[in-house]
Amino acid sequence: MSDSVDLEFVPLGDTGLQTSELQFGTWRFGKETEAGNVEIGEERAHELLDAYDAAGGRYIDTADVYGGGKSEEWIGDWLADRDRERYTVASKIYWQIRDGDPNSRGTNRKNVRDRIDALLDRLGTDYVDVLYIHRWDDETPAREMMKTLNGLVEDGKVHYLGASTHRPNAWKVAKANEIARREGWEPFTVAQPRYNLVDREVEGDYLEMTRSYGMAVCPWSPLGQGFLTGKYTREDGLTGESRASESSRFEEAYLTAENFDVHDELDAVADEVDASPAQTALAWLMHRDGVTAPIVGARTVEQLEENLAAAEIDLTDEQVDRLTAAKGGPYADI
Numbered sequence: 001m002s003d004s005v006d007l008e009f010v011p012l013g014d015t016g017l018q019t020s021e022l023q024f025g026t027w028r029f030g031k032e033t034e035a036g037n038v039e040i041g042e043e044r045a046h047e048l049l050d051a052y053d054a055a056g057g058r059y060i061d062t063a064d065v066y067g068g069g070k071s072e073e074w075i076g077d078w079l080a081d082r083d084r085e086r087y088t089v090a091s092k093i094y095w096q097i098r099d100g101d102p103n104s105r106g107t108n109r110k111n112v113r114d115r116i117d118a119l120l121d122r123l124g125t126d127y128v129d130v131l132y133i134h135r136w137d138d139e140t141p142a143r144e145m146m147k148t149l150n151g152l153v154e155d156g157k158v159h160y161l162g163a164s165t166h167r168p169n170a171w172k173v174a175k176a177n178e179i180a181r182r183e184g185w186e187p188f189t190v191a192q193p194r195y196n197l198v199d200r201e202v203e204g205d206y207l208e209m210t211r212s213y214g215m216a217v218c219p220w221s222p223l224g225q226g227f228l229t230g231k232y233t234r235e236d237g238l239t240g241e242s243r244a245s246e247s248s249r250f251e252e253a254y255l256t257a258e259n260f261d262v263h264d265e266l267d268a269v270a271d272e273v274d275a276s277p278a279q280t281a282l283a284w285l286m287h288r289d290g291v292t293a294p295i296v297g298a299r300t301v302e303q304l305e306e307n308l309a310a311a312e313i314d315l316t317d318e319q320v321d322r323l324t325a326a327k328g329g330p331y332a333d334i
């Protein structure tokens with residue numbers, strides 16, 4: 001692992017917990033691409049966790065559906081040889097896990113209570129530090145959800161609650177937090193929305209909501225699933241070794257003229273600070289008001305080492321502003 005990176009701790013919003021300034025995401029552990037290839041196998045997964053650990057990283061993000069449970073299992077195996085108390089582990093529940101069984105989806109009481117025990121078992125731990133709702137469940141009343149989640153906190157199975165939701169749900173998170181406040185229950189204190197230089201829908205009311213509640217903001221896909229690393233070009237499109245070439249949605253979502261214009265500005269700033277586009281894109285996010293700690297993803301140890309070094313990069317206000325403005329449109333001056 002690179003000797004120079006030593007990740008620092010930062011407050012996890014208004015909770016009493018500290019998080020590493022860059023969290024590590026394990027979405028791709030055991031994940032099959034559309035072509036049927038496993039993106040990250042068990043050995044590589046453990047090498048990546050070792051590399052993150054060696055850089056001082058202590059915050060691991062997973063979900064019970066990642067790799068059909070393999071992500072949690074492999075993290076659990078890795079943690080078994082270590083002092084679990086040194087690490088902060090976040091997981092998520094929501095997506096349907098049994099065909100034909102609508103109760104195995106969402107945040108209804110039956111599903112939440114069933115899923116928490118299964119995920120703790122895979123992780124080999126008595127509690128998760130943060131439990132996220134992976135998406136908003138419109139079929140379960142907010143009161144039922146918050147009361148059930150509060151019970152998990154009271155039982156000591158969960159320490160903090162998180163919402164991994166999107167902009168249109170800002171008012172729903174606020175409503176759930178108001179119910180919790182009224183009842184004296186645990187509110188959502190951590191948010192995990194998609195946020196990066198080209199995906200900016202979280203700006204505006206969602207970030208105002210998180211700020212108002214003192215919630216931590218831990219952005220996912222901080223590199224636009226690899227788009228912001230400089231490995232795709234206008235001319236060549238999808239090239240090189242990448243899971244994106246095995247995804248039917250990536251090209252349409254990311255390889256757009258507007259996004260390549262943003263990438264031009266990213267390349268310019270990256271040159272100025274003598275960093276890679278990936279490092280510069282992560283540094284921009286870390287400099288954004290209201291952002292706590294991006295969740296870095298990586299398929300290889302080399303990618304991870306490159307990304308973690310973003311913590312060492314300083315951008316001037318002028319550089320941050322130029323990158324912010326590159327997207328244009330209504331978000332440019334937020």
Ligand SMILES: NC(=O)c1ccc[n+]([C@@H]2O[C@H](COP(=O)([O-])OP(=O)(O)OC[C@H]3O[C@@H](n4cnc5c(N)ncnc54)[C@H](OP(=O)(O)O)[C@@H]3O)[C@@H](O)[C@H]2O)c1
Nearest residue numbers: 025026027164220221222223224225226229242243297303
């Ligand atoms: N809450 C949610 O709904 C949600 C959704 C998505 C993700 N997440 C969390 O956020 C984490 C990060 O998301 P993400 O994987 O989409 O993050 P990302 O950083 O936007 O993309 C990571 C991917 O980009 C490529 N990449 C990363 N660094 C690179 C580098 N330095 N050079 C070249 N390519 C590089 C790699 O894929 P290739 O090499 O294959 O191109 C890597 O797997 C996940 O692991 C998960 O924990 C949460």
